[in-house]
Amino acid sequence: MWYDVDPRSSVPIYQQLVQNAKGAVAKGVLMPGDKLPSVRELAALITINHNTIAKAYQELEREGVIETLRGRGTFVAARPESEAIWKGEERRKMIREMMNQILVEAFYMKMEEDELVELLEETVRDWYQERRDGK
Amino acid sequence: MWYDVDPRSSVPIYQQLVQNAKGAVAKGVLMPGDKLPSVRELAALITINHNTIAKAYQELEREGVIETLRGRGTFVAARPESEAIWKGEERRKMIREMMNQILVEAFYMKMEEDELVELLEETVRDWYQERRDGK
DNA sequence: ATAAGTGTACTGTTTGATATAGTACACATA
DNA sequence: TATGTGTACTATATCAAACAGTACACTTAT
Numbered sequence: 001m002w003y004d005v006d007p008r009s010s011v012p013i014y015q016q017l018v019q020n021a022k023g024a025v026a027k028g029v030l031m032p033g034d035k036l037p038s039v040r041e042l043a044a045l046i047t048i049n050h051n052t053i054a055k056a057y058q059e060l061e062r063e064g065v066i067e068t069l070r071g072r073g074t075f076v077a078a079r080p081e082s083e084a085i086w087k088g089e090e091r092r093k094m095i096r097e098m099m100n101q102i103l104v105e106a107f108y109m110k111m112e113e114d115e116l117v118e119l120l121e122e123t124v125r126d127w128y129q130e131r132r133d134g135k
Numbered sequence: 136m137w138y139d140v141d142p143r144s145s146v147p148i149y150q151q152l153v154q155n156a157k158g159a160v161a162k163g164v165l166m167p168g169d170k171l172p173s174v175r176e177l178a179a180l181i182t183i184n185h186n187t188i189a190k191a192y193q194e195l196e197r198e199g200v201i202e203t204l205r206g207r208g209t210f211v212a213a214r215p216e217s218e219a220i221w222k223g224e225e226r227r228k229m230i231r232e233m234m235n236q237i238l239v240e241a242f243y244m245k246m247e248e249d250e251l252v253e254l255l256e257e258t259v260r261d262w263y264q265e266r267r268d269g270k
Numbered sequence: 271a272t273a274a275g276t277g278t279a280c281t282g283t284t285t286g287a288t289a290t291a292g293t294a295c296a297c298a299t300a
Numbered sequence: 301t302a303t304g305t306g307t308a309c310t311a312t313a314t315c316a317a318a319c320a321g322t323a324c325a326c327t328t329a330t
Contacts, residue, residue, distance in 0.1 A: 010316090012288060023235070026242040038305060049290050054307070064243075071298030071305045079245070091240040098233040098240075099255065100158065103262045105226040105233075107161040108199075110214070113263045120234065120255045127238045128248045145287090147317060173276060184319050189278070206276045206327030276327070284319075290312080298305070 002029055003037070005046055013048060017056035022065055025076055028131055032078040036066065137164055138172070140181055148183060152191035157200055160211055163266055167213040171201065 002024035005016045024030040036042070039057060043050035057074055060066045068074045106116045137159035140151045159165040171177070174192060178185035192209055195201045203209045241251045 007289095014288080019236075019239075022239050022243070026239045039307090040304085051291090051308095052289060055288090057306080068306060069298085070296075070307080073298095073305060079243075088244060091244050094240050095237050095254075096258075098237045099258050101154075102230050102233045103259065104154075104157050104161045105229050108157070108214075109223060109226050113259060117256050117259050119230075120259065121252050123231075123234050124238065124248060124252050124255065142318095149317080174278090175275085186279095186320090187318060190317090192277080203277060204327085205278085205325075208276060208327095271330100273330075274328085276325100278324080278326100280321105280323075282320085282322105285317085287314105287316090289314080292310085292312105294309075295307080296305100297307100298303100300301100300303085 003042060003046060005048065007048075014052050014056040014059065017053070018059050018063075021056070021060055022063070025065055026131075028134060030076050032076050034076045036074045036076070038073055138177060138181060140183065142183075149187050149191040149194065152188070153194050153198075156191070156195055157198070160200055161266075163269060165211050167211050169211045171209045171211070173208060 002020045003017060004020070005013055007013060009016065021030065021036075030036075036057070037045060039050045039053040042048075042053050057066065057068065061068055061074075064077055066074050067077045102120075103116075111119075137155045138152060139155070140148055142148060144151065146154075156165065156171075165171075171192070172180060174185045174188040177183075177188050192201065192203065196203055196209075199212055201209050202212045237255075238251075246254075
């Protein structure tokens with residue numbers, strides 16, 4: 001499930017939840033309007049403190065991935081048509097940083113320019129293909 | 136300089152040093168055989184504890200980026216012709232994870248498949264171009 | 271031989287983020 | 301009215317990161 005988590009990982013539990021949820025939404029596993037487990041429910045499911053779940057949900061809401069309605073629950077947000085600018089910038093920066101790391105690691109793997117371009121293109125094609133196929 | 140660091144960043148200082156050094160070597164700013172500042176020298180330069188510098192140097196050596204010679208100093212390593220397999224795997228895994236994050240962020244930016252492929256290819260081309268030009 | 275400079279290895283201590291535990295409140299819904 | 305929702309507290313424990321200080325084995329230049 002998308003909320004599976006590794007408590008022994010060096011990456012914080014709440015961050016794992018954020019990444020997993022974002023990934024699940026991006027891949028179409030979670031659809032806009034879908035209800036997420038309540039903080040206490042999910043806390044019981046994966047044996048994690050409900051405050052930790054809440055922290056993850058709050059970050060997800062900050063990023064516009066989910067919407068929370070007091071007393072009702074949390075739901076996958078509808079993707080906004082025109083996104084707030086600062087979030088676009090935040091994501092642009094993230095992509096630049098990730099790409100830089102990839103380039104450096106590729107260098108140490110002695111990867112050729114064309115080889116890397118091919119690998120990245122293939123990865124992107126596959127990912128969008130899987131998404132179209134419903135994973 | 137490659138050893139510039141932000142003490143207020145959420146990413147640990149020693150990790151910043153590792154990333155920066157790897158990046159500098161990959162871009163050709165640091166060349167094989169170049170001598171790095173001694174741990175105490177660099178510690179004084181950027182006002183960081185020398186143990187923190189040592190920790191960064193040890194990680195860099197573990198990754199095969201630098202070589203340390205007792206009593207002599209630390210130097211940028213010559214790139215090995217055939218790298219140990221597990222390190223290749225480590226880097227392959229890193230690239231996969233980075234790519235996944237890029238794909239997710241691109242999704243939230245409503246980026247089209249072709250658009251993303253183009254962006255990535257351009258980034259790679261530019262990076263290798265800069266490297267050829269000596270930055 | 272001596273002194274200075276190298277990485278390394280300790281012993282402590284402090285700080286901040288993470289996670290837990292327990293409780294409480296305001297809100298929505300059945 | 302009762303239950304379930306997110307949220308907000310307080311308090312505590314744990315761990316990695318960073319600091320401070322010291323010491324040792326090694327290399328090199330004086």
